[in-house]
Amino acid sequence: MNASPARTKADKDRLHARQAALAICLALLQQRQSLTALLATHTKRLANAQERALCSELCYGFCRYYFVLRRELAKRLSKPLKSRDRDIEVILLLGLYQLRFTRIGDHAAVNETVNLIARRKKAWARGLVNAVLRSYQREVIEPERDTISSLSGEEQALAYPEWIRAKIRQDWPEQADSIYRAGNQRPPMVLRVDLERLSREEYRQLLAGQGIDSRPHPQVASALQLAAAVEVESLPGFAEGWVSVQDAAAQLAAVLLQAERGMRVLDACAAPGGKTLHILQHNPGVELIALDKDAERLPRVAQNLQRAGVEAQLICADAANTDDWFDGAMFDRILLDAPCSASGIMRRHPDIRLLREAEDVPALVQQQQRLLTAMWQLLKPGGQLLYSTCSLFKDENEAQVEHFLQNCGNGVELPLNHVQWGIERPLGRQVLPGQLDMDGFYYARLLKQD
Ligand SMILES: C[S@@+](CC[C@H](N)C(=O)[O-])C[C@H]1O[C@@H](n2cnc3c(N)ncnc32)[C@H](O)[C@@H]1O
Numbered sequence: 001m002n003a004s005p006a007r008t009k010a011d012k013d014r015l016h017a018r019q020a021a022l023a024i025c026l027a028l029l030q031q032r033q034s035l036t037a038l039l040a041t042h043t044k045r046l047a048n049a050q051e052r053a054l055c056s057e058l059c060y061g062f063c064r065y066y067f068v069l070r071r072e073l074a075k076r077l078s079k080p081l082k083s084r085d086r087d088i089e090v091i092l093l094l095g096l097y098q099l100r101f102t103r104i105g106d107h108a109a110v111n112e113t114v115n116l117i118a119r120r121k122k123a124w125a126r127g128l129v130n131a132v133l134r135s136y137q138r139e140v141i142e143p144e145r146d147t148i149s150s151l152s153g154e155e156q157a158l159a160y161p162e163w164i165r166a167k168i169r170q171d172w173p174e175q176a177d178s179i180y181r182a183g184n185q186r187p188p189m190v191l192r193v194d195l196e197r198l199s200r201e202e203y204r205q206l207l208a209g210q211g212i213d214s215r216p217h218p219q220v221a222s223a224l225q226l227a228a229a230v231e232v233e234s235l236p237g238f239a240e241g242w243v244s245v246q247d248a249a250a251q252l253a254a255v256l257l258q259a260e261r262g263m264r265v266l267d268a269c270a271a272p273g274g275k276t277l278h279i280l281q282h283n284p285g286v287e288l289i290a291l292d293k294d295a296e297r298l299p300r301v302a303q304n305l306q307r308a309g310v311e312a313q314l315i316c317a318d319a320a321n322t323d324d325w326f327d328g329a330m331f332d333r334i335l336l337d338a339p340c341s342a343s344g345i346m347r348r349h350p351d352i353r354l355l356r357e358a359e360d361v362p363a364l365v366q367q368q369q370r371l372l373t374a375m376w377q378l379l380k381p382g383g384q385l386l387y388s389t390c391s392l393f394k395d396e397n398e399a400q401v402e403h404f405l406q407n408c409g410n411g412v413e414l415p416l417n418h419v420q421w422g423i424e425r426p427l428g429r430q431v432l433p434g435q436l437d438m439d440g441f442y443y444a445r446l447l448k449q450d
Pocket of ligand 1: 250268269270271272273274275277291292293296317318319320337338339340371394
């Protein structure tokens with residue numbers, strides 16, 4: 001008989017999908033780190049793509065249905081868990097998620113979840129987890145499994161914290177229910193084809209040749225929506241920049257900017273560089289300066305540009321501290337893709353509902369105002385600034401632009417009334433999440449008068 005091979009350090013460091021999911025969800029709640037960042041760190045310790053996919057599925061589901069499942073859990077506990085037992089709460093929620101929303105068999109869902117207790121040294125919790133999951137298992141009706149429609153209309157709204165639910169209802173009373181529903185969906189994987197390189201139809205054929213099914217977006221000329229998500233490495237020409245992963249709503253920015261060859265263009269909040277690359281591909285021959293204040297995110301802009309073989313001047317700075325970086329040459333076009341609540345992209349980043357708080361919004365509105373005011377000083381007379389956010393809150397969007405135009409004295413809006421997407425607002429245009437299957441975005445184009 002062969003002796004079993006000695007375990008290497010890599011083996012010992014290895015995690016299973018559910019252990020990683022537990023560590024990620026706990027860190028998200030306790031250290032308030034983003035799901036994207038936590039997944040990037042923890043999934044390195046998983047053995048293979050299957051484990052990574054399961055871990056990611058559990059974490060996304062946990063965040064998407066956290067507020068729904070917590071209510072379900074509360075109904076089944078005789079008294080609330082203590083704050084030091086947050087780990088047990090996360091284990092229970094991960095178990096409930098698997099039973100209600102996945103195709104994982106009941107037996108595996110319950111047993112594997114109970115097994116997570118072993119490493120926590122809280123033997124008392126085994127019985128509790130077992131009992132709660134088994135009782136839930138009996139109640140979840142089989143045909144409801146694995147489908148978003150198993151959320152009742154009321155639950156669609158309850159899947160958000162109270163303050164987000166109320167703010168959506170206040171800003172969009174007529175659309176609130178469809179916004180709640182759209183934010184609970186799984187987002188499509190959408191590609192942006194570099195139309196300077198090849199046509200969307202040509203690229204679609206290349207995808208079809210690889211067995212990847214896609215359909216053209218009805219309103220965004222460069223966008224192809226995939227029938228199912230794939231690894232980017234399997235996309236033809238990805239390494240050469242023929243194609244990028246970018247939601248259709250985000251693909252509108254570079255076109256709305258209307259830059260032309262020879263223009264000096266500023267991308268004031270550029271990282272990770274999705275729109276920077278699009279501007280360069282859509283407008284060859286512009287002189288682009290891409291700025292971001294986050295030193296950890298800025299290298300991602302460089303990677304994006306390198307992949308496609310295009311160049312820009314990258315600067316790490318607070319855009320509003322112009323003394324630190326501005327060389328005095330004014331800009332023809334400025335894209336201000338401002339930091340925001342990200343309330344329009346909760347289907348793509350469900351952790352936002354756990355991480356953001358009501359007090360964040362006024363602070364973001366202040367930051368946006370500061371950036372708008374500072375960027376306006378760098379724009380040539382006759383130049384245009386495109387203001388965008390992935391928010392659906394009016395304070396960050398139309399009210400922000402209204403306040404700015406009232407105070408700046410030399411700006412007018414260039415209405416976006418020639419397009420077929422989004423909702424025309426008194427100032428700018430709003431895409432609500434799910435409209436034309438897009439993320440929620442806001443755009444306003446401002447002209448600087450002499
Ligand atoms: C919405 S994201 C930009 C997304 C990017 N435009 C894209 O399409 O990939 C906002 C960015 O603004 C940056 N940011 C926030 N405040 C800033 C400031 N004062 N100056 C420069 N960048 C800032 C953040 O680091 C973040 O990367």
